[in-house]
Amino acid sequence: xxxHDGPISIQSKLNRGTTFTxxxxxxSGPLEEVSVDQDHLNSGSGRILVMDDExxxxxxxxxLLEDLGYxxxxxxxxxQALILYQKARQADAPYAAVMMxxxxxxxxxxxxxxxxxxxxxxxxxxxxxxxxxxxPVMASFRDYGFSGVLVKPFRLEQMAQILEEVMTGTxxxxxxxx
Numbered sequence: 001x002x003x004h005d006g007p008i009s010i011q012s013k014l015n016r017g018t019t020f021t022x023x024x025x026x027x028s029g030p031l032e033e034v035s036v037d038q039d040h041l042n043s044g045s046g047r048i049l050v051m052d053d054e055x056x057x058x059x060x061x062x063x064l065l066e067d068l069g070y071x072x073x074x075x076x077x078x079x080q081a082l083i084l085y086q087k088a089r090q091a092d093a094p095y096a097a098v099m100m101x102x103x104x105x106x107x108x109x110x111x112x113x114x115x116x117x118x119x120x121x122x123x124x125x126x127x128x129x130x131x132x133x134x135x136p137v138m139a140s141f142r143d144y145g146f147s148g149v150l151v152k153p154f155r156l157e158q159m160a161q162i163l164e165e166v167m168t169g170t171x172x173x174x175x176x177x178x
Contacts, residue, residue, distance in 0.1 A: 044163055046096030047071045047088070051081040051113065052129070053104040057152070061099065064156050068163070070096070077104050078113025086120060095125075097166060099150065102130035102137055111137055111144060118145045125166050129154070 009021040048070045050061045062072040073088075073095075075081035081098065088094050098117070100110035108116075110128050117124050128141050131152040141149040147166040150158060164170075 044069050044096070044160075044167070047073060047093065048163075049073050049075060049081060049084055049088075049095045049098045051075040051078065051099065051104075051110065052101040053077060053107065054101075057101070061154075061159075064154075064159050067156060068160055070163075076107070078108030078110065078116070081113055082116055082120070085117060085124075089121065097125040097127060097147075097163060099127045099129055100146075102128050102132065102135060110146075114145050127162055127166060 006023045009023070010018065011021075012018040044065075048065050050058055050065070050072060051074075052058045052061065053076055058074045058076075062074065065072045073084055075084055078100070081100065085095060085098065100113055102110040104110075110130075114126060114128070117126065124147075126146050127148040127150050128137055128144070128146040129150045129152060130138055132138065133151045137144050137146075138149055138151065141147075148162045150162050
């Protein structure tokens with residue numbers, strides 16, 4: 001907040017809670033227009049399983065993945081993701097990759113689901129996704145069995161890059177994480 005010249009207001013009431021109000025300066029400059037050159041994005045194919053407890057995140061990720069050419073299935077938590085993953089393998093229609101939210105309140109999140117998924121399929125292609133970029137799993141994702149990492153909020157370019165990297169095993173160039 002200090003770097004953005006924004007004050008913070010805090011109001012607290014015993015046994016009632018605390019309210020934090022953050023004030024950010026409005027920019028006086030023009031807004032930066034962001035455009036995506038989809039001709040330079042690698043299109044994909046195959047099925048991707050997206051596990052996230054937030055419907056809005058699942059839908060947004062699904063739209064981006066479909067724009068890239070993937071078919072998408074969804075799971076709300078790790079338990080559901082594991083069931084869908086096993087069913088897909090048994091039907092001889094495996095997922096090309098699984099994208100897992102790291103933290104799911106009151107349910108199995110990505111870290112626990114990943115450990116169980118590796119028991120089912122040690123060669124699973126997986127991406128851990130979270131807004132908590134400082135989490136040890138995000139920093140050392142390979143130590144936890146993940147193939148890649150995607151920090152929320154993510155963009156189409158990022159998703160395309162990470163999917164290409166994990167599916168081909170080759171790092172790509174030219175797209176910054178944010």
